[in-house]
Amino acid sequence: MSERNETLRLACIDSDAPPLFLLDDPVHGRRGYEPAVGELLAAELGRTLEWVYLPWNDMIPAVRRGDADGVLCGQGIIPSRLEQADFTRPYAVFHESVLVRRGDPISSPEDLRGRRVAAISGSTNMALLKTFEGAVPVEFGDSDDVFGDMLAALRSGEVDGVVDDDVVFVPLGRHPDFELAFTVRTGNRWGIAVSKSRPETLASLDRALGAVIGDGRLAAVWAEWLPDLEYPFAAGGVI
Incomplete structure (x- = not known):
């Protein structure tokens, strides 16, 4: 048929x-x-x-x-x-970025040592996060609004950073609570x-x-x- x-x-x-x-x-x-x-x-x-x-x-x-x-x-x-x-x-092909609270002096993976960092379970973002030596991965995923949950956790201090594809952070460039720490050019194919x-x-x-x-x-x-x-x-x- x-x-x-x-x-x-x-x-x-x-x-x-x-x-x-x-x-x-x-x-x-x-x-x-x-x-x-x-x-x-x-x-x-x-x-x-x-x-x-x-x-x-x-x-x-x-x-x-x-x-x-x-x-x-x-x-x-x-x-x-x-x-x-x-x-x-x-x-689509995107790179991956790390979002932090505005004013937090994080500019490289080394700065995440000992910090709790969020990413979606089983994602390319989590795979990248696990290469950041000393960072503490926090998995998200069992939700209808996983991205919103990660941002809420970052805002509250539950985590100190969020790893996601660069595209989703574009609207947050001037957000009063968040700022982009750095981007890794991973070329993820979607x-x-x-x-x-x-x-x-x-x-x-x-x-x-x-x-x-x-x-x-x-x-x-x-x-x-x-x-x-x-x-x-x-x-x-x-x-």
Whole structure:
């Protein structure tokens, strides 16, 4: 059976992390860079888009159960995830940064020695954090708003830093409570996770992603939502 005109169900979290995504709005729907990517892919495939809202740690399991067709939500293509799911080519490439409380004199990994630092469990951010010698990793993930939880922990002093991809910290550049300590140019590739038992779904999403990269539609969405970050793709591939 052809998938055309069927619903494309993509798993994500329903939290506020602009410019990647904003909370689902009853009038405007889900907006941000990743929602815009999802809309491009659905249009290319001729399918209706539906977002499946789940806690962070349940997104890939949901795809493996068949509750969604794919995960389009901050999934770095890393070995631990490749053991659980297959991935499309990347739709984004980001670096990783450390956010601290404003005025805290942290400017390098060495300054985090003995400090409690938050990152999402099982993420590329946590993998990077574990390379910071002497830092104390604090895992987050069992929440519908894991990013908000980490910021709240940083604001309260429960942790002294948060490691995440540079894109999510863009709106916080002038925040009165936080400041960017430093960035590590890790070049993390983000893709759409698909069940290993559904190679046809992987192939169709990958072809659609290749099409919107190749004809410039993805570049236009990037320019709209991520104008302060360097666009990482040439026609058909990563620069």
